[in-house]
Amino acid sequence: MIALPELQQQIDQIRRDLEQRLPTLSEHDALEAFRVEFVGRKGRITGLFKLMGQLAPEARGEAGRLINEIKDYATGCFDEHDQADRAQLRQRQLSSDRIDLSLPGKHQALGCLHPMTLVQREIESIFMKMGFDVATGPEIETEYYNFEALNIPADHPARADWDTFYIGDSHLLRPHTSPVQIRVMEQTTPPVRIICPGRCYRRDTQDATHSPVFHQIELLWIEEGLSLANLKYVLEIFTQEFFGEGYEMLFSGDFFPFTEPSVQVHIKAPGAANWMEIMGAGMVDPAVLTNVGYDAEKYTGFAFGLGIERMAMLRYGIEDIRSFLANDLRFIKQFS
Numbered sequence: 001m002i003a004l005p006e007l008q009q010q011i012d013q014i015r016r017d018l019e020q021r022l023p024t025l026s027e028h029d030a031l032e033a034f035r036v037e038f039v040g041r042k043g044r045i046t047g048l049f050k051l052m053g054q055l056a057p058e059a060r061g062e063a064g065r066l067i068n069e070i071k072d073y074a075t076g077c078f079d080e081h082d083q084a085d086r087a088q089l090r091q092r093q094l095s096s097d098r099i100d101l102s103l104p105g106k107h108q109a110l111g112c113l114h115p116m117t118l119v120q121r122e123i124e125s126i127f128m129k130m131g132f133d134v135a136t137g138p139e140i141e142t143e144y145y146n147f148e149a150l151n152i153p154a155d156h157p158a159r160a161d162w163d164t165f166y167i168g169d170s171h172l173l174r175p176h177t178s179p180v181q182i183r184v185m186e187q188t189t190p191p192v193r194i195i196c197p198g199r200c201y202r203r204d205t206q207d208a209t210h211s212p213v214f215h216q217i218e219l220l221w222i223e224e225g226l227s228l229a230n231l232k233y234v235l236e237i238f239t240q241e242f243f244g245e246g247y248e249m250l251f252s253g254d255f256f257p258f259t260e261p262s263v264q265v266h267i268k269a270p271g272a273a274n275w276m277e278i279m280g281a282g283m284v285d286p287a288v289l290t291n292v293g294y295d296a297e298k299y300t301g302f303a304f305g306l307g308i309e310r311m312a313m314l315r316y317g318i319e320d321i322r323s324f325l326a327n328d329l330r331f332i333k334q335f336s
């Protein structure tokens with residue numbers, strides 16, 4: 001058993017210790033250790049509450065009041081000291097972090113658009129002005145959209161023309177944007193007038209005009225009464241708008257299972273020695289129209305897939321397709 005005066009003595013001692021030691025503490029960590037010593041879970045003031053059971057029952061009310069009073073006093077002291085401590089620290093930081101307003105500002109380099117983005121946007125805007133909508137499709141495709149629906153069955157030798165990266169048995173990284181044609185036609189009642197820009201992947205050996213990752217823009221126009229002459233006209237308007245004067249265009253015969261007839265389009269820059277193959281094109285094969293549920297007797301249409309990198313190479317006189325991915329800022333900044 002202990003008596004109230006004894007408890008009072010302990011409280012007085014705690015108060016004296018607090019008042020003596022607090023002013024000497026400055027570091028935040030030391031203050032925290034001090035706080036734990038007094039009001040922490042195993043601290044001296046918390047310990048006083050444990051003595052309550054040893055007091056006579058009639059003294060317990062008064063004892064509780066006294067202990068709570070010293071506890072509030074101690075907590076108040078710590079908070080006050082802590083705030084003063086933080087204010088001092090901030091003041092010290094402010095006076096050491098002086099800003100010299102006479103120093104020259106830091107130069108922030110502005111970014112610019114990659115030439116591929118610029119060219120893609122320009123091509124899109126030319127076709128949008130002609131009334132085409134922009135559609136997109138997945139880069140990971142199924143064999144059905146990439147081949148079968150495009151009239152290239154499993155055993156067709158033309159599958160080898162697209163050196164395809166397969167993912168498992170039935171999925172692949174699309175080697176061209178033509179599957180987007182199918183996806184759009186499945187969802188649309190004719191007429192259809194779309195362009196589909198996007199990234200393509202092929203197991204092509206890298207050289208000056210081939211990259212394993214490149215970009216195409218697909219175009220598809222389905223309506224009643226379209227012919228190869230309409231395709232030629234659209235291409236002439238487009239090349240004139242995109243390149244301006246002096247570029248020549250050449251059509252040569254080709255084969256794609258999803259177009260009949262099919263052509264290859266080549267372009268020559270002014271003064272250049274060689275033609276550059278830029279797209280495959282043709283009249284959409286009736287079998288493809290039937291695959292998406294269109295009446296192939298009623299509708300005709302044409303499509304093409306053009307390589308965006310090669311368009312940019314012709315436009316800017318870039319000799320090697322690898323420059324687009326070399327990440328050389330000196331190269332990229334020339335076009336903005």
Ligand code: FA5
Pocket residue numbers: 175176177178202204209210211212213214215216218256258259262277278279280281282303304305306307308309310321
């Ligand atoms: C095709 O991919 C057909 N899907 C195009 C098409 C669409 C024909 C609609 C008819 C109707 P081709 O494999 O020829 O066709 O590729 C078309 C263009 O993509 C090429 O002319 C070239 O500009 C570009 N291209 C193809 N492979 C690469 C490559 N590895 N690197 C850079 N550009 C490429």
